[in-house]
Amino acid sequence: MKIEFKKVPQSPKEFSSQLDSVEISGTFCKISQSLVKIDAVLNGNTTIDCCRCGITDTITINEKADFLLSDGIYQDTESEDLVIEIDNSIIDFDEIIGSEIESIKSDYYLCDKCTQDNDYEQEF
DSSP states (O other): OEEEGGGOOSSOEEEEEEETTEEEEEEEEEEETTEEEEEEEEEEEEEEEOTTTOOEEEEEEEEEEEEEEEESOOOOSSOOSOEEEESSSEEEHHHHHHHHHHHHHTSOOOOHHHHHOOOSOOOO
């Protein structure tokens, strides 16, 4: 699902978009001329590789995804919110889902077998 930045309403609007088996749903609204606030939840399943043995496992995603979208470069350095900069003035929810999935996959993940196996050297 895509929407032009200038067409985002001031009042919260519900949305839902799905990429593969992961869905993002929630609300979005414009909070200033160049900022859109998204309050959403990511739900679904995705595959992930174990960092130790390399087997592919399927995990369930159920994460809150609250952030701001900026139309262009974001200037406020004092904000503690996660801000995603949009280059072409078009909000692409499929791209946001893909980015969130890749972020989850980049975390250190151990499968159940490797979590229970303590036959390795641990640094303290």
